[in-house]
Amino acid sequence: MADPTLVTLSGSLRKGSYNRMLLKEARAAFGPAQVLEGNLNLPLYDGDLEQAEGIPEAVTTLANLIKGADAVVISSPEYNKGISGVLKNAFDWISRVEGMAFKGKPTVVISANAGRTGGETGQYMTLSCLVPLQAQIISGPTLCVAGAQNEFDENGTLTNDHYLEVLATRMQALRAAAT
Numbered sequence: 698m699a700d701p702t703l704v705t706l707s708g709s710l711r712k713g714s715y716n717r718m719l720l721k722e723a724r725a726a727f728g729p730a731q732v733l734e735g736n737l738n739l740p741l742y743d744g745d746l747e748q749a750e751g752i753p754e755a756v757t758t759l760a761n762l763i764k765g766a767d768a769v770v771i772s773s774p775e776y777n778k779g780i781s782g783v784l785k786n787a788f789d790w791i792s793r794v795e796g797m798a799f800k801g802k803p804t805v806v807i808s809a810n811a812g813r814t815g816g817e818t819g820q821y822m823t824l825s826c827l828v829p830l831q832a833q834i835i836s837g838p839t840l841c842v843a844g845a846q847n848e849f850d851e852n853g854t855l856t857n858d859h860y861l862e863v864l865a866t867r868m869q870a871l872r873a874a875a876t
């Protein structure tokens with residue numbers, strides 16, 4: 698059987714993002730796969746823009762990427778105890794594309810944050826937002842990397858064995874749901 702396709706989505710756009718580092722670890726824990734990274738750097742959702750110009754190409758590309766995936770992993774920081782605006786904006790745009798890209802899609806949500814709860818509040822809000830999109834949420838032990846600035850080495854490798862174990866559990870469950 699061909700390797701499954703795994704789409705990774707980072708709720709942080711910055712290059713040095715800890716959530717991007719966590720996604721790198723998630724890919725490794727998932728095992729052999731075709732891995733595609735979704736680009737969430739989209740225009741702000743605006744109904745006037747949609748009416749005048751239609752769905753932006755970057756949104757269609759992202760929705761098609763998710764539609765074609767066997768599994769999706771989202772890693773995102775919380776911002777001010779809520780979902781990242783980047784991620785919410787992407788969800789809002791995706792919900793405007795015909796065909797419900799997330800419907801039935803096995804999806805895992807994880808997070809890394811500087812704070813002591815590792816983005817747990819934002820993670821739960823992200824999970825709530827996935828409900829109307831009808832994603833197949835693959836739950837398991839919660840992975841919230843707290844104090845993220847202390848948990849990755851200079852190569853961006855996660856060094857905490859507990860977090861690595863939880864990540865392995867979550868990604869193996871995702872793989873099982875994808876096949």
Ligand SMILES: Cc1cc2nc3c(=O)[nH]c(=O)nc-3n(C[C@H](O)[C@H](O)[C@H](O)COP(=O)(O)O)c2cc1C
Nearest residue numbers: 709711714715716774775776777778810811812816
């Ligand atoms: C606008 C903003 C809001 C933030 N709110 C929180 C927060 O609610 N909880 C928290 O633990 N850290 C918060 N932080 C700090 C982030 O955890 C930190 O910037 C982290 O590195 C962001 O993730 P990234 O490395 O993937 O970009 C916030 C940072 C920004 C820029």
